[in-house]
Amino acid sequence: MALITNAFLFGLGVLLPLTFGPITHADLSFATFFPLWEPKPATSRPTQVLSVSPLLLAIPGFLAPSEIDHLLSLGEPLFSRSTTGTKGQISSGRTSSSCFLPANDTIVRRVKERAADVLGGIQYDGLEALQLVRYTENQRVNLHYDWYKNRLPLDRKDRPYNRIASFFVYLQTDCEGGETWFPNVTIPVADIERVKGTWDVGESLNVGSDGAGVKIKLKAGSGLFWVNMQDGAGDRRTLHAGLPVERGVKVGMNIWVKMLVT
Ligand SMILES: O=C(O)CCC(=O)C(=O)O
Ligand SMILES: [Fe+2]
Structure with a gap:
């Protein structure tokens, strides 16, 4: 049959x-x-390299519109003021609201599988829970690293780990401002122009105002991926910020990639 x-x-x-x-x-x-x-990948458009070192990729259409709606409504009742560090402190450097999404949701599971597909052959020890971050007017996250310098977080088995790589996916970008800024990532203006000419994932992709660094805001559904650590050491070039939202609302999703530290 x-x-x-x-x-x-x-x-x-x-x-x-x-x-x-x-x-x-x-x-x-x-x-x-x-x-x-629904197929596993939401897109048939290719991932695009923005920077080789540190590795920074743009992933068009990482999430389908129906998945964005689902994740947003899943997160809606869970948002609270964002915190920083392993001790979860309120900080004036991170003024957004955020929430972790439950792992036992079909779409959450599918999105994590998709992230794992992007990671391909990289060595890692699982993904943190998906985290939504919401910024309203004037909210931001100041310059920071996603990797920890000391006081490492512990996994469920109490083993210390660090964040070897990060995904930041844009779920809602109905805002002015709110770009993700990497001051230490250099992409020549000519390359930016070429990238802009070949794809439509970017609402905004610019070199920093002083000529150094790059400011990025991709269309809803598209995401960034970058590698935070090399040979066990944090890469300072991955310093980044979520610039203040000037008007409107921005929602993004962090998917942090774990590596146990032995
Ligand atoms: O909002 C952004 O553009 C970046 C967010 C971020 O880096 C974080 O939440 O760790
Ligand atoms: Fe970050």
């Missing part, structure tokens, strides 16, 4: 495009014919 069903579905997949004329590779997915089935 399964064989017959599969043969039928395969036939449909092959015949429909033939019947309706040219169809692109991206359209040829199972989801085209069975829209309730």
Whole structure:
């Protein structure tokens, strides 16, 4: 029975495009014919390298619009004032609200699998819980590293770990300001222009005002990925900030990649 069903579905997949004329590779997915089935990657557009060292990537369409809606409503009742450090202190340097999303949610699980797919062959020890960060007017996070210099966090088995890499995915960017600023990442203006000419994930992608650093705000659903540590040491070039939101609301999602420290 399964064989017959599969043969039928395969036939449909092959015949429909033939019947309706040219169809692109991206359209040829199972989801085209069975829209309730969502494929693992939300995008067919390629990841783009923004900087090689430190490694900084832009990932277009990391989240589908329906996934953004789901994550936002999952987080809505959970937001509280953001804290910093392993002791969870309120800090004037991080004025946003944030929340961690429950792990037992189908979409949360799928998003973590997708992040794991991006990580490919990299060595790591799991992902932290997905964290949403919401900024309203004048809220920001000051320059910081995602990796810890000392007082490492502990995992559920009380083992110390550090954050070897970070994803920051934009969920809502109906705002002025609010770019993510990497003052120590240098991307030549010409490269920025070339990148801008080849993709449409960026609402904003600029070199810093003093010529150094890069300011980035991608369209909702797209994300950044960068590597925080090399050979066990934190990379100071990954210093970054979420610049103040001048008007409107920005919501992003952190996915931190863990590496046990032995
Ligand atoms: O909001 C941003 O653009 C960056 C957020 C961030 O770096 C963080 O939450 O650690
Ligand atoms: Fe950060």
